Amino acid sequence: MLTINGIIMQRKAVERMGMGNFGPWELILLLFYVAAIAVPVVFVIWLIKTLKRIEKHLGGIEDSLSRMDKS
Incomplete structure (x- = not known):
């Protein structure tokens, strides 16, 4: 026990x-x-997540365009 x-x-x-x-x-x-x-x-983490989302959407658009090209 401590004293004063x-x-x-x-x-x-x-x-x-x-x-x-x-x-x-x-x-x-x-x-x-x-x-x-x-x-x-926090900004860099948000930016990386956003860029991944954008890349995912662009990949989907690219797939749609390639399917439209083939038909």
Whole structure:
């Protein structure tokens, strides 16, 4: 079980490492960085899925045209 003194010492150690005192601006900045990375990744995934769908539809159109050509 931690004592008050132990908690204070842990807090000081965390502050010395530079990991303490996260304010709202730091959290907003962190969320901005995460969004700046996530948005392009999601866009690329969406683009790949869309291109696969377009390729599938174009393949169907090509098959229809080749069948019409043969008849």
